[in-house]
Amino acid sequence: MLLLQLRNELWKLFGKKRTYIGFTMFLLAQAVILLVFRFSRASADMGRLLENNGYDMTQFLSPLTAATFTNFWLAIILLPLFGALVGGDLVAKEAEDGTLRLILARPISRVRLLALKWAAGSIFSMLLCLMLGVSGLLLGLTCFDWGGLFYFFPGESFAVFEPRDGLVRFAGAHVFMSMAAISVMGLSFFFGCFNVKPAAATILALSIVFLSFIMMNIPWFNDLKPWFLTYHLNLWQQLYGEPIQWGRIGESLFLLLGMNATFFAGGVAVFSVRDIKS
Amino acid sequence: MITLEKLTKIFGTRPAVESLDLTVPKGEIFGLLGHNGAGKSTTIGMLLGQVWPTSGSVLVCGHDVTRNRHDALRKVGAIFETPIFYDYLSGRRNLEILATYTAPTSAQRIREVAEWVGLGGREDSKVRTYSHGMRARLALAQALLPGPELLILDEPTNGLDPEGIHEMRETIRRLHRNLGLTILLSSHLLSEVEQLCSRIAVIHGGRKVFDGTLAETRASAPKLLLDVDRFAEAAALLLTEGWITGSDPTGHVLLAPGRNVSGIVRRLVEAGFNVEGAQREPQTLEDFYLSVVKSARLGQGTPSAPPPVAASIRPS
Incomplete structure (x- = not known):
């Protein structure tokens, strides 16, 4: 029964065209970034950087490097956007359209309904990250030969990994990226449980994420970083560190799980006392 | 249920x-x-x-x-x-x-x-x-x-x-x-x-x-179509004497509780009116609804007890 109801939520989610906006935009964005990277000076500059540090650029200018390069900013900027868009729609759009009233004329509890919706939103978020990783790699394969992974973040990280190690880290990063996407979806879902329009829920969630991002990047607030949401949303970047800071990952994961539980519990509390009217 | x-x-x-x-x-x-x-x-x-x-x-x-x-x-x-x-x-x-x-x-x-x-x-x-x-x-x-x-x-x-x-x-x-x-x-x-x-x-x-x-609702306040000369005067008399609770210009009156058609006709004839006809008409739900709502607005509504005056029928 639970699985049938979850299937329903997925039918509803994946039956809508707007659900695919995220998938389509990611594909387009990846293709554009990759093409510019491949056919501009960027790839040559990266190759030079590798060679200046004693590495063979032909080994590391690879699909893994290209996919990591393209997905880095997409995961920071676009992923929250699409997570928030779907999370805001889950409850608020049904309330706005009037279908929520149709559902709640049936003997399903509000908590169960929210749990199903949250689960569907989480599955969407995971699929989005999975697609981001797979399509990044596939697009990368059209431009580069298979090789190791080069990860460079000015002032913070310079790391090279053998193909096998690189692939594991790339896959792991996308698994943790799902956690970040689920968290933003959950935040937007929480706002959607109030009596607000879906757009309002999405904007509220994004505002919090972007505010956190801005504050985190103000140099004067460096020592406050662990207090910002985006600091923990970026836990996936730790997979490209050498060595991997498992403690830092565990801390962020624990905090994000707590936040998700809070968002869900808050959503349930708000939604349970709400009057659902036409 | x-x-x-x-x-x-x-x-x-x-x-x-x-x-x-x-x-x-x-x-x-x-x-x-x-x-x-x-x-x-x-x-x-x-x-x-x-x-x-x-x-x-x-x-x-x-x-x-x-x-x-x-x-x-x-x-x-x-x-x-x-x-x-x-x-x-x-x-x-x-x-x-x-x-x-x-x-x-x-x-x-x-x-x-x-x-x-x-x-x-x-x-x-x-x-x-x-x-x-x-x-x-x-x-x-x-x-x-x-x-x-x-x-x-x-x-x-x-x-x-x-x-x-x-x-x-x-x-x-x-x-x-x-x-x-x-x-x-x-x-x-x-x-x-x-x-x-x-x-x-x-x-x-x-x-x-x-x-x-x-x-x-139909039986609550029967409507009567009166065919009588000088209808307005007749209605005023009936209302004063408590035979009816209201009337409208189309010749309809509402019987007061406990009053019957024959009594009304007899009283009108005694009073010198020329009564050509008197026919009971069932009250429609619309009449009833409007009267109930009107009474409620005036603060007279009592649940489960239909008020006597239909809104379409004005007290004379």
């Missing part, structure tokens, strides 16, 4: 429903009448556990909706004024989705119900391609899927053309006759209620101002 006791809902400081007592017996087609904003939809919302009562209790199928929503709504189907669905999905998929919120439903059952309501052949089309009438059928199908014993219909004919209204009316009759469903019909279309219901309650300003059978 439905029992509401001292049910009250206050939104902010505005009472939407006030101390509403109502009983809908099993097997009845019960009409819930009231103008827009009277509190009908809020009452239905509380019946379905969508709106939380401020105080009072709601029993549906013997279970308290606020405490045991699952058992209370297990055998309940509902239709709302605007048939809204997941437009981007097919009718069949909509039915599958909605049915599973109650219990797993077989494809065979969905097919049967779709056919029963007249959706046959179109259930695989996207709902966005449906006409309003088709959506109304789909709404009926989703309400029937759980095999309900109670059907709650909130303005089910809203937006339908005359043919659609007729069809919906016949379907409601068929459901009542063949399946023995108890039906709560909320409407402000008096003709609908008059043709379908055996019992009604009138809600005004969140309060119940009448609860009784349709027969009671």
